Amino acid sequence: MNEKLLEEMIKEVISSMGNGENAPATPKITKDRLTTEDYPIQEKHPEMIKTPTDIPLDEITMDKVVNGDITSKDIRVAPETLELQAQVAESAGRIPLAKNLRRAAELAVIPDTRILEVYNALRPNRSTKEELLAIADELEYQYKAKINANFVREAADVYMERDILRVD
Secondary structure, X not given: OOHXXXXXXXXXXXXXXXXXXXXXXXXXXXXXXXXXXXXXXXXXXXXXXXXXXXXXXXXXXXXXXXXOOOOHHHHOOOHHHHHHHHHHHHHOOOHHHHHHHHHHHHHOOOOHHHHHHHHHHOOOOOOOHHHHHHHHHHHHHHOOOHHHHHHHHHHHHHHHHOOOOOOX
């Protein structure tokens, strides 16, 4: 595979999806919000896209990956990048996509193993209502993932109505 092509693919992944480990923050942008005129962000505003470890997009090279200077933690999307993408989606009238991107931004700071545990806990008959509410509190207070916490609380209520909560 062409080395330059691989570098571009890595940069595209960083600017579009993945996980981060820092709490979401308001992106530093020169105007209030991005619009469809700012899309694609990685081409029109590459200075806005950084990794969760604060490496600018243009500093990610194949040589640095091969040498170990860039690790898997460095090539994950930052919550701030997802927020920028949500702003563009919102300006295009794609409100559900913007909401999904904001939910993803919240989840990007949660360890993958915990995400899988929460996913399994949300399967029918796997958790009690109290366990789901505890997960919601964890999401909201430990990870500042209020949107996702509300989703889990709503699921707990729906599961109770449908009688698909685990009974101890």
